[in-house]
Amino acid sequence: GAVVSQHPSRVICKSGTSVKIECRSLDFQATTMFWYRQFPKQSLMLMATSNEGSKATYEQGVEKDKFLINHASLTLSTLTVTSAHPEDSSFYICSARGVSAYEQYFGPGTRLTVT
Amino acid sequence: DAKTTQPPSMDCAEGRAANLPCNHSTISGNEYVYWYRQIHSQGPQYIIHGLKNNETNEMASLIITEDRKSSTLILPHATLRDTAVYYCIVRVGAAGNKLTFGGGTRVLVKP
Numbered sequence: 001g002a003v004v005s006q007h008p009s010r011v012i013c014k015s016g017t018s019v020k021i022e023c024r025s026l027d028f029q030a031t032t033m034f035w036y037r038q039f040p041k042q043s044l045m046l047m048a049t050s051n052e053g054s055k056a057t058y059e060q061g062v063e064k065d066k067f068l069i070n071h072a073s074l075t076l077s078t079l080t081v082t083s084a085h086p087e088d089s090s091f092y093i094c095s096a097r098g099v100s101a102y103e104q105y106f107g108p109g110t111r112l113t114v115t
Numbered sequence: 116d117a118k119t120t121q122p123p124s125m126d127c128a129e130g131r132a133a134n135l136p137c138n139h140s141t142i143s144g145n146e147y148v149y150w151y152r153q154i155h156s157q158g159p160q161y162i163i164h165g166l167k168n169n170e171t172n173e174m175a176s177l178i179i180t181e182d183r184k185s186s187t188l189i190l191p192h193a194t195l196r197d198t199a200v201y202y203c204i205v206r207v208g209a210a211g212n213k214l215t216f217g218g219g220t221r222v223l224v225k226p
Binding site: 034044045 | 151153156157158159160161164202213214215216217218219
């Protein structure tokens, strides 16, 4: 199947700083990418839908000015957590629409810890 | 998208078939049934999807009832590596539409 990578896999940052997470589709072009967040022992929650070349669509309750999403190319989307706080510590996962119109592939996730 | 109901957890024996049920009684005609699984601390992995016919691939089989109000994911020969949370999701149309994850079923495969 198609491969989606994320970088970094783990990141620790200090409160008040910003951190960028990259999501790449390695062997296919992804016109649509999705960003999820998962807290311990909870399910994945969709944060936003990102379409290449246009502004992301955020889910209700997700602050677009805090979670900046850029989808500048067909193989790369980035999520920047601005002015991070300890409550932003979570597992962030991206996914991309695959070569088949009915498949969606997920990255391995990025564990963010804000101290 | 229609909501799904899954048992929160289940155990199964290594080497035996694992049958994972999912209820989606409010599914509409244009909604597909998708199954994903998430092994601890990893991203979800696509397993299989279907509309109304039963489907089989190298990972699993998907059995959808005739009224489409429920389905069963079958792992034919469970291994320890199949221990994961399994999510049943119904979604309109193609992959461009978002996936909404529920609680899933935590499956523990025991030796």
